[in-house]
Amino acid sequence: MAALLKPAVSLASSQFMGQVLKPAAASSSLATPQQYASLSVRAGPYADELVKTANAVASKGRGILAMDESNATCGKRLASIGLENTEANRQAYRELLVTTPGLGDYISGAILFEETLYQSTLAGKKFVDCLKEAGIAPGIKVDKGLVPLAGSNDESWCQGLDGLAARSAEYYKQGARFAKWRTVVSIPNGPSRLAVVEAAWGLARYAAISQENGLVPIVEPEILLDGEHNIDRTLAVAEEVWSEVFYQLANNNVMFEGILLKPSMVTPGAECKERVTPEVVAEYTLKMLKRRVPPAVPGIMFLSGGQSEVEATLNLNAMNQSPNPWHVSFSYARALQNTVLKTWGGNPEKVKAAQTALLIRAKANSLAQLGKYSAEGESEEAKKGMFVANYTY
Amino acid sequence: MAALLKSSVCLGSSQFMGQALKPAAVSTSAHQPAHLVVRAGPYDEELIKTANSIASKGRGILAMDESNATCGKRLASIGLENTEANRQAYRELLVTTPGIGAYISGAILFEETLYQSTLAGKKFVDCLQEAGIAPGIKVDKGLVPLAGSNDESWCQGLDGLASRSAEYYKQGARFAKWRTVVSIPNGPSRLAVVEAAWGLARYAKISQEHGLVPIVEPEILLDGEHGIDRTLTVAEQVWNEVFYHLANNNVMFEGILLKPSMVTPGAECKERASPEKVAEYTLKMLKRRVPPSVPGIMFLSGGQSEVEATLNLNAMNQSPNPWHVSFSYARALQNTVLKTWGGNPENVEKAQTALLIRAKANSLAQLGKYSAEGESEEAKKGMFVANYTY
Numbered sequence A: 001m002a003a004l005l006k007p008a009v010s011l012a013s014s015q016f017m018g019q020v021l022k023p024a025a026a027s028s029s030l031a032t033p034q035q036y037a038s039l040s041v042r043a044g045p046y047a048d049e050l051v052k053t054a055n056a057v058a059s060k061g062r063g064i065l066a067m068d069e070s071n072a073t074c075g076k077r078l079a080s081i082g083l084e085n086t087e088a089n090r091q092a093y094r095e096l097l098v099t100t101p102g103l104g105d106y107i108s109g110a111i112l113f114e115e116t117l118y119q120s121t122l123a124g125k126k127f128v129d130c131l132k133e134a135g136i137a138p139g140i141k142v143d144k145g146l147v148p149l150a151g152s153n154d155e156s157w158c159q160g161l162d163g164l165a166a167r168s169a170e171y172y173k174q175g176a177r178f179a180k181w182r183t184v185v186s187i188p189n190g191p192s193r194l195a196v197v198e199a200a201w202g203l204a205r206y207a208a209i210s211q212e213n214g215l216v217p218i219v220e221p222e223i224l225l226d227g228e229h230n231i232d233r234t235l236a237v238a239e240e241v242w243s244e245v246f247y248q249l250a251n252n253n254v255m256f257e258g259i260l261l262k263p264s265m266v267t268p269g270a271e272c273k274e275r276v277t278p279e280v281v282a283e284y285t286l287k288m289l290k291r292r293v294p295p296a297v298p299g300i301m302f303l304s305g306g307q308s309e310v311e312a313t314l315n316l317n318a319m320n321q322s323p324n325p326w327h328v329s330f331s332y333a334r335a336l337q338n339t340v341l342k343t344w345g346g347n348p349e350k351v352k353a354a355q356t357a358l359l360i361r362a363k364a365n366s367l368a369q370l371g372k373y374s375a376e377g378e379s380e381e382a383k384k385g386m387f388v389a390n391y392t393y
Numbered sequence B: 001m002a003a004l005l006k007s008s009v010c011l012g013s014s015q016f017m018g019q020a021l022k023p024a025a026v027s028t029s030a031h032q033p034a035h036l037v038v039r040a041g042p043y044d045e046e047l048i049k050t051a052n053s054i055a056s057k058g059r060g061i062l063a064m065d066e067s068n069a070t071c072g073k074r075l076a077s078i079g080l081e082n083t084e085a086n087r088q089a090y091r092e093l094l095v096t097t098p099g100i101g102a103y104i105s106g107a108i109l110f111e112e113t114l115y116q117s118t119l120a121g122k123k124f125v126d127c128l129q130e131a132g133i134a135p136g137i138k139v140d141k142g143l144v145p146l147a148g149s150n151d152e153s154w155c156q157g158l159d160g161l162a163s164r165s166a167e168y169y170k171q172g173a174r175f176a177k178w179r180t181v182v183s184i185p186n187g188p189s190r191l192a193v194v195e196a197a198w199g200l201a202r203y204a205k206i207s208q209e210h211g212l213v214p215i216v217e218p219e220i221l222l223d224g225e226h227g228i229d230r231t232l233t234v235a236e237q238v239w240n241e242v243f244y245h246l247a248n249n250n251v252m253f254e255g256i257l258l259k260p261s262m263v264t265p266g267a268e269c270k271e272r273a274s275p276e277k278v279a280e281y282t283l284k285m286l287k288r289r290v291p292p293s294v295p296g297i298m299f300l301s302g303g304q305s306e307v308e309a310t311l312n313l314n315a316m317n318q319s320p321n322p323w324h325v326s327f328s329y330a331r332a333l334q335n336t337v338l339k340t341w342g343g344n345p346e347n348v349e350k351a352q353t354a355l356l357i358r359a360k361a362n363s364l365a366q367l368g369k370y371s372a373e374g375e376s377e378e379a380k381k382g383m384f385v386a387n388y389t390y
Helices: A002-011 A033-037 A047-057 A071-080 A087-098 A127-133 A164-174 A193-212 A231-251 A278-292 A309-319 A334-344 A348-369 B002-009 B044-054 B068-077 B084-095 B124-130 B161-171 B190-209 B228-248 B275-289 B306-316 B331-341 B345-366
Strands: A063-067 A107-112 A137-141 A146-148 A156-158 A178-185 A216-223 A299-302 A327-332 B060-064 B104-109 B134-138 B143-145 B153-155 B175-182 B213-220 B296-299 B324-329
Touching: A047 A107, A047 A137, A047 A178, A047 A216, A047 A299, A063 A087, A063 A334, A063 A348, A071 A087, A071 A334, A087 A107, A087 A127, A087 A334, A087 A348, A107 A178, A127 A137, A156 A178, A156 A193, A164 A193, A178 A193, A193 A216, A193 A231, A216 A231, A231 A278, A231 B228, A278 A309, A299 A309, A309 A327, A309 A334, A309 A348, A327 A334, A327 A348, A334 A348, B044 B104, B044 B134, B044 B175, B044 B213, B044 B296, B060 B084, B060 B331, B060 B345, B068 B084, B068 B331, B084 B104, B084 B124, B084 B331, B084 B345, B104 B175, B124 B134, B153 B175, B153 B190, B161 B190, B175 B190, B190 B213, B190 B228, B213 B228, B228 B275, B275 B306, B296 B306, B306 B324, B306 B331, B306 B345, B324 B331, B324 B345, B331 B345
Parallel strands: A063 A107, A063 A327, A107 A137, A137 A178, A178 A216, A299 A327, B060 B104, B060 B324, B104 B134, B134 B175, B175 B213, B296 B324
Antiparallel strands: A146 A156, B143 B153
16 A cells, blocks of 8 residues: 555655745845756756756667666576676676767667666776767666565565665766656556555655666666567556556656656567557657657657567667657667677677777668668678566566 | 656556557557547547647637636736626737737636627627637636645546536537646655646646647746756756646647746746756757657746846747747736726727737747737736635
8 A cells, every 4th residue: 555655655754845845946036047947846966967858868860778787687698609607708898988089969868777887998998988088978877676575465676765865966976867767567467556666756756866867767668579469568568667667757756857757668568469560669669758748858768678670770769750749769679789799709809890880780770760761681680689588587 | 656656557557568558459450540548539630720720830828717716816916806707808908809819829718718709799709719719618627735745735626527517518528628737945855746647637638638728737836036047957857747648648739738947947946047058058958858648838937027038038049949849928918908998998909909919029039939029017017926726
């Protein structure tokens, strides 16, 4: 019950909304342009920078490279090409990615795992500096993973609020400018109202803490692909989830001009017999976004969630066939890295070829962001689906 | 507490959202893409069509739904008795104004007016429909004190609303209006905000089920000394709550219209704001709260002068918006009309001309092309009345 009451409790320490809120920012005629540039009652010290970062990440023709695999998950990637899960191997692979020449033409942000945020090239140059010089904002995964949600139908919740403020401040010092927190919702398991409210509340608290510490929060409630449900069911659940998310974001006084979203696309479940075209995915997904996402949000960066590289690109392209009220782009991990990894295979002589493979995928998705992508000439590898049932990061 | 639990109770009869929702609409390859609603209602296509027609370029709403008591005040101000004949005469003047459909896309009526005709016997709803104006109907039953609040109000009207709505649709109404209020000097309390949002959401769903596009109107009253930043904060809270409950009630956003108050300083605030500032704050609020699937935002004038209301609207339309941004004005369209008419049959044409002037001015404002040069002094007079009740 406590979880269900959260929206009331958050504002209910006093009967009057007027007393709960801090006094409005100075409303004299001497208000400086900056004070009402963000027009936020609690214009935090980072407000302008957050807006600037969010807009830079949500810039035309660019998207996010998600490379924040935990050590355990990175281990799976390395294992798939026959490599041991050592820090040296993780460092080598990430160096390959962040030093890809010209990557900044297509990539506006890179999400890092904590270890990676503090790593450098073999030559001693900080990864965050490589990225910044390439015009790529460094981001940091700040959640502490999914664990079982008591009282639910075998569902999960995302940990990470404890000490988040202090960690965020440190990450900002190290050069991070945006954060990422991934929670999940499972359609076969309900989802229960409890799971939806917990997901939304956690995201909202994380987002407010991130902004207070200079990090643009990427808001990611992933609706898992697992299940036999059809696309109409996905749409209904997505609408419920995003309604709850925006409600709680607002209750937590999060500044919408300084966030980014990372939704799953609206598709049938992985085990649904009825498949749909990219045009139908685009139609359903845009319908959902237009019903739930206020135009103040600068960018929507889709996760690929197990789609093949080409599928993820085709779907994104279909969504950009006419102007949208927000930047609609990508934040892909597997859908950018799959071919790269296989091309590299751990061999230093293959680094350039692997970096080329990354540029090919990054450029394809850049074109998709502009609505100008064509799948002609794509390799077979790029078309392979990457769905893994019960996938855990 | 009950009101605060509404957001959990409405979906909580079962633990699983899957069980609370009806099964998804049939998803064969011939799926229903036009509105993509899990619970596709019988009027969905018509609702979208009506909403878009009202939210059409260069047009807005004439709010003429004053209750008999309020209409009496209007008539009294020009020395007329509050009789049905006088109310009929005044409303006939409005709905038969030639060419008004070029600027007016919808007209909100009071129940009595919905069933009235011209002296020659033509139904008002027919006059409007022929002029390309959608007839609307006020369906709420007014404001009463909200128990447990800080002397705040709530809006009645849900009892019997479904059958009344069906009857109004039969008579020719195609959209509805429900006005609730929020008071900044009185808090607002969380209770008042949640009650306002919940009432609007229930009314909106019932309206759609009976073929009426609901206009969603939580008026944040002008009364008070508060500055514009405070208004912005409260407006954001109110609209957050409203959209949350609209979604919880499965209202189809493509088939609603909004009627917000503009974000301005309170009436007694010493610091005034220019139209540009009102536009900046109001658009900022809308962009933070209104998803793009909502076709139109039709502002109330709430006591601003005719010219002020037009200037503010014009300032909001200086660049493209993700939704139609227009007007739903009562006093700001009718003030000069009323005074010009004065109850004299020989002044009807002049009064209709006055209406066309104001309607056209606001039409230009919707297009972002209005200039206040040449406006009369009457049009510039403020119409704020403290503790205003309809």
